[in-house]
Amino acid sequence: MNSSSTLTSLAMLKITIDQGGDYLEYLKPFVLHVLTQYNLDRVVDREIKEYVLKEFGLEIPERTIQIVIKRLSKKYPLRKQEGVYRIGGKLPDPGIILKRAEATRHIDAVVTGLIEFSQSTGSPISDRDVPVEAICAFLSQFDVPCLRAFLRGTAIPEVEGKGKSDLVLVSKYVIHTQKTNRERFDSFMVMVQGHMLANALLAPDLQNAPRTYEGVTFYFDTPLLIHLMRLEGPLKQNAAKELVSLLHRLGAKLAIFSHTRDELDRVTIGAANHLDRADARGAIILEARRCGRTKSDLLLMRGQIDDKLREYCIEVKDTPGYETSFQIDEEAFEEVLQDEVDYYNPRARLYDINSVRSIYVLRKGISPSMLEKAKAALVTTNFAFARAAWTFGQKFEQSKEVSTVITDFSLANMAWLKVPMGAPSLPISEVLAYSYAALEPSQEFLKKYMAEIEKLEREGKITSRDHQLLRSSTLAQDELMNLTLGQEDALTEETITETLRRVTEEIRKEEREKLSAEKEAHRQTQVQLQQLQEKKQEIQKRIYWRCRSKARFAASLASTLVGLLLVAGLAAGFGLRSSNHVLGWVLMGSFGVLLVFTMANLFIGSTVKSLHQRIQDLCLRWFLKRETAATGLAQTEFSDDR
Numbered sequence: 001m002n003s004s005s006t007l008t009s010l011a012m013l014k015i016t017i018d019q020g021g022d023y024l025e026y027l028k029p030f031v032l033h034v035l036t037q038y039n040l041d042r043v044v045d046r047e048i049k050e051y052v053l054k055e056f057g058l059e060i061p062e063r064t065i066q067i068v069i070k071r072l073s074k075k076y077p078l079r080k081q082e083g084v085y086r087i088g089g090k091l092p093d094p095g096i097i098l099k100r101a102e103a104t105r106h107i108d109a110v111v112t113g114l115i116e117f118s119q120s121t122g123s124p125i126s127d128r129d130v131p132v133e134a135i136c137a138f139l140s141q142f143d144v145p146c147l148r149a150f151l152r153g154t155a156i157p158e159v160e161g162k163g164k165s166d167l168v169l170v171s172k173y174v175i176h177t178q179k180t181n182r183e184r185f186d187s188f189m190v191m192v193q194g195h196m197l198a199n200a201l202l203a204p205d206l207q208n209a210p211r212t213y214e215g216v217t218f219y220f221d222t223p224l225l226i227h228l229m230r231l232e233g234p235l236k237q238n239a240a241k242e243l244v245s246l247l248h249r250l251g252a253k254l255a256i257f258s259h260t261r262d263e264l265d266r267v268t269i270g271a272a273n274h275l276d277r278a279d280a281r282g283a284i285i286l287e288a289r290r291c292g293r294t295k296s297d298l299l300l301m302r303g304q305i306d307d308k309l310r311e312y313c314i315e316v317k318d319t320p321g322y323e324t325s326f327q328i329d330e331e332a333f334e335e336v337l338q339d340e341v342d343y344y345n346p347r348a349r350l351y352d353i354n355s356v357r358s359i360y361v362l363r364k365g366i367s368p369s370m371l372e373k374a375k376a377a378l379v380t381t382n383f384a385f386a387r388a389a390w391t392f393g394q395k396f397e398q399s400k401e402v403s404t405v406i407t408d409f410s411l412a413n414m415a416w417l418k419v420p421m422g423a424p425s426l427p428i429s430e431v432l433a434y435s436y437a438a439l440e441p442s443q444e445f446l447k448k449y450m451a452e453i454e455k456l457e458r459e460g461k462i463t464s465r466d467h468q469l470l471r472s473s474t475l476a477q478d479e480l481m482n483l484t485l486g487q488e489d490a491l492t493e494e495t496i497t498e499t500l501r502r503v504t505e506e507i508r509k510e511e512r513e514k515l516s517a518e519k520e521a522h523r524q525t526q527v528q529l530q531q532l533q534e535k536k537q538e539i540q541k542r543i544y545w546r547c548r549s550k551a552r553f554a555a556s557l558a559s560t561l562v563g564l565l566l567v568a569g570l571a572a573g574f575g576l577r578s579s580n581h582v583l584g585w586v587l588m589g590s591f592g593v594l595l596v597f598t599m600a601n602l603f604i605g606s607t608v609k610s611l612h613q614r615i616q617d618l619c620l621r622w623f624l625k626r627e628t629a630a631t632g633l634a635q636t637e638f639s640d641d642r
Contacts, residue, residue, distance in 0.1 A: 004107065004132050006057030010139070010194030011103030012096075026197055027068050029094035030056055035072075036091050043069055043078065043085035061202060106187035110135065113184045117173045122483035122490060123165060137163075138170035139195045141434065144202070144410045164442075165485035171435035172482065178432060193427050196413050197420070210372040211418055213252035217362075220256050220314065221355065221380035222263045222348075224408055227433070229301060229308055231268070232283045233290075239433035242426045243412045244312050249422070250415055255315040257358055263351045264305060272298035278472055279450075283440060290474045319354065320361040333392050356389055359404040360396070368402045371414065378405045386410070409434070439481055448491055449480065456496065466500055476503045547623035555616030 013026050034051040035043065045062040048069065053059055069085055072078055077089030111131050118125040125131055177185040220228070227236040228244065247254060256264075267284070272295045274280040275288055288298060309316065333353055355378050362376035371377065380386055386405045393399030409430055416426050441449070450471070457467040470476045479502045484490035 004057075004129075005055070006136055007107045007110075007132060007139075007191055008100055008103045009056035009058050010191045010198060011106045012056075012099045013194040013197045027060065027064065028072065029096055029099065030058070031065065031068050031072065032076075032091060032094040033096045035087065036093060040087065043087065045069070058198060064202070103190075106190045109184050109187045110191070113177060113181065114170070114173050117176060118169060120482075121169060121172070121485060122495065123169065123485055134166040134170050135191070137166040138174075139191060141167065142192065142195055142199075142409060142413070142430070144199045144413050163487070165487050165490075167438045168481060168486040171438035174431060174435040175439075189428055189431065192431050193420075196416060196427055199413055199417070209370050211250075213247060213250045213372055213415070215251075216372060216374060217253040217255050217376050218247060218411065219317075219355065219359070219376065219378045220254065220260070221378055221382070221385075221405075222260055222267060222351065223381040224379055225256065225260070225264050226267065226284065227381065228312065229264075229305065231271075231287065231298075231301065233287045233436060235429075235436040236433045239412075239426075239429040240408070241312075242423065242429040243408060243415070244314075246412070246415050246419075246423045246426060248313060250418060253315070254313060255317045256309070257319045257355060258316055259319045259351060259354050261305075261316050263348070265302065266347075268298060268302040268305070272302070278468070281443070281446060283437075286440070286474060286477070289472070320358045322357075322361075333388075352385055356392075356404050360399075363399075363404075367400070371402050371406070371411075374402045377402070377411075379408050379411055380405055381408050383407055439478075441477065441481060441486060445486060445488055445491065448488055449496075452491060452493070452496055456493065461493070461497075462500065469503060470496065470500060473503055475506060476500075479503055479506075543624070543627045547620055547627060550623050551616045551620035554619040555612050558615045559612035 009030070012029075030052055031048060034048055034055060037055075038051060040047070045065045048065045049060060049062050052065070069078065073080065073085060076091050077087065078085045079088045080086075111128060114131040114135070115125050115128070118131070174185070174188060177188065224240060226232055228240040230237040244254060271282060271284040271288070274282075275285055275293075275295050275298065284298075287293075306316075333356065334349065338349075359376050359378050363374065366373075366375060368374040378389075386403065386407045389399075389405035390403040393403050412426060412430055416423050453462065453467055453470045456462045457464065462470070476499055480491075480495070480499045483495045483498060
C-alpha cells in the first residue's frame with residue numbers, strides 16, 4: 001500500500017467537497033478513473049474496491065462501491081446484464097490528474113515540513129516514506145468505531161509498525177505549525193478533513209439517516225466534562241465546545257447523570273488536594289502546574305461547575321433506578337472493562353458501569369439501527385471504554401447496531417458529516433485537542449522515568465535539586481517527550497541527562513530574558529517618565545509666560561493709573577481747582593495719594609517703578625494660582641526667572 005497515495009486521495013476528497021460535492025459523490029471520480037483506466041469486461045464491486053485501494057490507497061467497503069456504481073449507471077453507459085454491470089460506451093475523464101496535482105501540493109508542503117521539524121527532535125527523519133507513514137498513522141486515530149454501519153473505523157489501510165513515537169512526532173508538528181506556519185497547517189487540515197469525509201464512505205447507509213439528532217439525548221462522561229470545564233487546557237475545551245455547539249444546532253439534548261456530576265466533583269477536589277504533592281500525576285494536575293493554578297483556583301472552578309453546565313445547556317438528570325427488565329450483567333461488563341481499560345482510579349470503573357447500565361434503562365428495550373434513533377447514548381473521550389461497551393453490547397439487541405457508548409470524536413465526525421460547511425472549525429479543534437493529549441506521557445512511561453531519576457540521584461549523578469526539577473517541572477516533561485517521542489526504550493540515562501541540561505538552560509534563558517525584559521521595561525519607564533517630565537515642563541513654561549504676560553499688562557495698567565493720580569495730585573498741590581464737583585474730589589484724592597506716596601518714599605524708598613514691580617509680582621502669583629488650580633500642577637513648581 002502506497003501511503004503517499006492515501007494522503008493525496010484524502011486531500012482530493014476535501015477538494016471535492018469544497019467544490020460542492022454531496023455525500024457519496026466524493027467517490028465518483030475515483031471509481032470513474034478506475035473504469036476509464038482499466039479494460040474491464042465486467043464491473044465487479046470487489047475488483048473495483050481492489051483497484052481503488054491500489055490507485056488511491058483508500059480501503060472502501062464493497063457496499064459503498066456498489067452504491068456508487070449504481071449511481072454512475074443512471075448517467076453513464078453502464079448496463080446491468082445478468083446481475084453484472086458492463087461498460088457500454090465511452091466514459092468521461094473525471095479529471096483526477098488535475099485534482100491530484102493540487103492535492104500533491106498540500107502533501108509535499110506537509111511532508112517537507114515534518115522532515116524539517118523532526119531534526120529538532122530525538123528522532124530526525126531523512127527518508128521521505130517515514131513521515132508519510134507517520135501522518136497516516138496519526139490520521140488513522142481519527143476513526144469512527146462502535147457503529148455497525150462502519151465496517152471499519154477508518155478508510156486508511158493498516159499502517160505497519162506504527163507506534164507511539166509516530167503519533168507524538170506528528171502531534172508536536174501539528175501544534176508547532178499551527179503556531180508558526182498557518183499555510184502549512186491549513187495544508188495538513190486538508191488531509192484531516194478529507195479523512196473525516198472518507199469516514200462517510202465506510203457507511204453508505206448514513207446518507208439515509210435523519211439530518212438532525214432531534215429526540216436523542218447525549219449524556220457526557222466525566223472526562224469530557226473535564227475538557228469542557230477547561231481543567232485540561234484550552235485546546236481540549238475548544239474541541240468540546242465545538243461539539244456542544246454543533247449538537248445543539250442539530251437539535252440534540254445534552255445531559256449528565258447525577259452520579260457523573262458527583263464524580264466530577266470528586267475528581268476536582270482530589271486534584272486540588274494533591275496538587276502540591278511532588279509525586280501527584282494526572283492531566284488536571286499537570287495542566288494546573290503548566291498554567292500556574294493553585295489549590296484555591298481549582299476549588300473555585302469546582303464551585304462554578306453548575307454555572308458552566310447551565311451556560312452550555314447541559315441538564316443534570318437523576319441516575320435511573322434499577323429495572324430488572326433492562327439490567328445488564330455488571331460483573332460480566334466489569335470483566336470486559338478490566339481487559340480493555342487500565343483505570344488509574346478504581347472508583348471510576350464503578351461510575352462507568354453505572355453510566356452504561358443507565359443507558360440501557362433509558363433505551364427501554366428499543367433496538368436502534370442508527371444513532372439518530374437511539375434515544376440515549378453516552379459520550380466519552382476514552383476509546384478503550386467505548387470499545388469495551390461495544391464488545392459487551394453485542395450480547396443485547398439494544399446495542400448490537402448502535403453502542404451505548406461512543407467516543408466524542410466519533411460523534412463529532414458524524415455530526416460534522418451532516419453539515420461539513422456549517423462547522424468548518426470543528427476538525428481543527430479536534431486535531432489540536434488530540435495532538436495536545438498525545439503529548440501526555442503514559443503511566444508506564446512516567447513510572448519508568450521516575451525510577452530512572454531516583455536511580456541517578458542514588459548514584460550521585462544528579463543532585464536532589466536536579467531530581468526535584470526533573471520530577472515536578474512541566475518543562476522537563478515537554479523536553480523529555482521531544483527527545484524520546486514517548487518511547488520507553490529511548491528513556492535512558494543519556495536522554496534524562498540531556499533533558500536536565502535543556503531544562504536548566506531553558507530556565508537560565510528564561511531568567512536572562514526576564515532580566516532583560518525587566519531592564520527594558522525599566523528603561524521604557526525612564527523614557528516615559530522623561531517624556532512626561534518634558535511635557536510637564538513645557539506646560540509649566542507655557543503657563544508661566546502666559547501668566548507673566550498678563551501680570552505685566554495688569555501691572556502696567558495699575559502703574560499708569562497711579563502715575564496719573566500722582567500727576568493730578570501734583571497739579572492740585574500747585575493750586576489747580578475745578579468747578580466740577582466730581583473732578584474736584586478727584587483732584588483732592590490725587591493730592592492725598594501724592595502725600596502718602598511721598599511719605600512712603602521718604603521712609604521706605606518707594607518709587608513708581610518699585611510699585612510697578614510689586615503689582616506685577618502680586619498679579620503673577622494670583623494668575624499662577626488660578627492656572628495651577630485648573631491644571632493640578634503644584635504652584636511651587638513655578639518660579640520667576642528674574
